[in-house]
Amino acid sequence: MAGRVDLDGNPINPMTICMIGAGGFIGSHLCEKLMSETPHTVLAVDVYSDKIKHLLEPTSLPWNGRIQFHRINIKNDSRLEGLIKMADLTVNLAAICTPADYNTRPLDTIYSNFIDALPVVKYCSENGKRLVHFSTCEVYGKTIGAFLPEDSPLRQDPAYFVLSEDASPCIFGPIEKQRWSYACAKQLIERLIYAEGAENGLEFTIVRPFNWIGPRMDFIPGIDGPSEGVPRVLACFSNNLLRHEPLKLVDGGHSQRTFIYIKDAIEAVFLMIENPARANGHIFNVGNPNNEVTVKQLAEMMTQVYSKVSGETPLETPTVDVSSKEFYGEGYDDSDKRIPDMTIINRQLGWNPKTSLWDLLESTLTYQHRTYAEAVKQAMSKTTAN
Ligand SMILES: NC(=O)c1ccc[n+]([C@@H]2O[C@H](COP(=O)([O-])OP(=O)(O)OC[C@H]3O[C@@H](n4cnc5c(N)ncnc54)[C@H](O)[C@@H]3O)[C@@H](O)[C@H]2O)c1
Numbered sequence: 001m002a003g004r005v006d007l008d009g010n011p012i013n014p015m016t017i018c019m020i021g022a023g024g025f026i027g028s029h030l031c032e033k034l035m036s037e038t039p040h041t042v043l044a045v046d047v048y049s050d051k052i053k054h055l056l057e058p059t060s061l062p063w064n065g066r067i068q069f070h071r072i073n074i075k076n077d078s079r080l081e082g083l084i085k086m087a088d089l090t091v092n093l094a095a096i097c098t099p100a101d102y103n104t105r106p107l108d109t110i111y112s113n114f115i116d117a118l119p120v121v122k123y124c125s126e127n128g129k130r131l132v133h134f135s136t137c138e139v140y141g142k143t144i145g146a147f148l149p150e151d152s153p154l155r156q157d158p159a160y161f162v163l164s165e166d167a168s169p170c171i172f173g174p175i176e177k178q179r180w181s182y183a184c185a186k187q188l189i190e191r192l193i194y195a196e197g198a199e200n201g202l203e204f205t206i207v208r209p210f211n212w213i214g215p216r217m218d219f220i221p222g223i224d225g226p227s228e229g230v231p232r233v234l235a236c237f238s239n240n241l242l243r244h245e246p247l248k249l250v251d252g253g254h255s256q257r258t259f260i261y262i263k264d265a266i267e268a269v270f271l272m273i274e275n276p277a278r279a280n281g282h283i284f285n286v287g288n289p290n291n292e293v294t295v296k297q298l299a300e301m302m303t304q305v306y307s308k309v310s311g312e313t314p315l316e317t318p319t320v321d322v323s324s325k326e327f328y329g330e331g332y333d334d335s336d337k338r339i340p341d342m343t344i345i346n347r348q349l350g351w352n353p354k355t356s357l358w359d360l361l362e363s364t365l366t367y368q369h370r371t372y373a374e375a376v377k378q379a380m381s382k383t384t385a386n
């Protein structure tokens, strides 16, 4: 840890980071790396702590005293401003960010992603504190290419689908497609942060994650989350594989995504945290353009990888089609394709992702199998007995 320097060769001084949403998927990985590789202190704010329990106890851990957990709901807790004031930097990860909620709980989604983030921005701005705010690749919505005729050769031209921070438009569906409540709330908070920077000098960085996946993402329904809950696709498909049931392809699984390994993505966030001169005032795409698949291809790959890591034979019919209305309910809509332009993050931070989709699925599904297979087996045998 001694002699750590930033990208310009300047020494990195230990800092205090107020991390809101530290108990979630991304927060847990960020805390883990901050504890093991830096001298920084984390004031970890969340309503849950299960995913960072291994960092908080026992007190004999080498980083004892450098991470404090504050069980706070930022909607209504006056302690938040004090924590932001105590810190050099605030990282805001707190959000409702599972698509199954966007059209079924649109009010909670808008409040969580816009209204609840307002005081965080305000306290940072008023107290002259730096803010790293987590937005989403969903602010791009659909690609321009999605509106071209199916057989148009222009669909092959990157100009019609690669998503760049300073050039691409944000294209959402009509208001009745409440799927876009999340993207729209995230877009407005981005605009507010940007305006605070322009008018009041707020030092900010906005992160747009493109489908980060890995261990500890979401929950397995009925095991460490509600039986009727619908997590993001990695956990949905993991759940199906653990239960030996077909993976459900929403509307044929034609949508395309680029997936990035959480550990690669966390490297990018580290560079932002420790290189303020290069990161302030920027919006960064963080994704892996080389890992693009359709959801159907993802299902096929996860089936193969899971069979390898578990030693179990895949089902004869590994996938089943389901309509989005049946799976998510009224008001669902989808992003067609998400390829991040990497120009800005490359230029500012020299960062590139490393891990292939196959490799990241292998380590993630090994974790899922090791963590959940036994619990799922027991839960299933209990259900059968009843
Ligand atoms: N994982 C991805 O690929 C991805 C993609 C795009 C955007 N993001 C953004 O990154 C951020 C983190 O995502 P994640 O995948 O870790 O999600 P997550 O749900 O695992 O983590 C969010 C955390 O915020 C906490 N939280 C929510 N509301 C809170 C409140 N009112 N008070 C205190 N804590 C609260 C939750 O308890 C949870 O632990 C979110 O803002 C999300 O929109 C993530």
Ligand SMILES: O=c1ccn([C@@H]2O[C@H](COP(=O)(O)OP(=O)(O)O[C@H]3OC[C@](O)(CO)[C@H]3O)[C@@H](O)[C@H]2O)c(=O)[nH]1
Pocket (backbone or CB within 6 Å): 097, 098, 099, 136, 137, 138, 182, 209, 210, 211, 231, 232, 233, 234, 236, 237, 248, 249, 250, 251, 253, 255, 257, 295, 334, 335
């Ligand atoms: O069982 C399932 C679950 C999902 N799908 C389809 O997979 C695509 C991806 O779904 P998901 O990972 O749940 O979420 P999105 O990529 O659509 O949105 C997320 O992107 C970033 C973020 O902002 C935060 O993580 C969030 O909004 C999608 O096409 C589903 O329909 C499936 O076929 N089967």
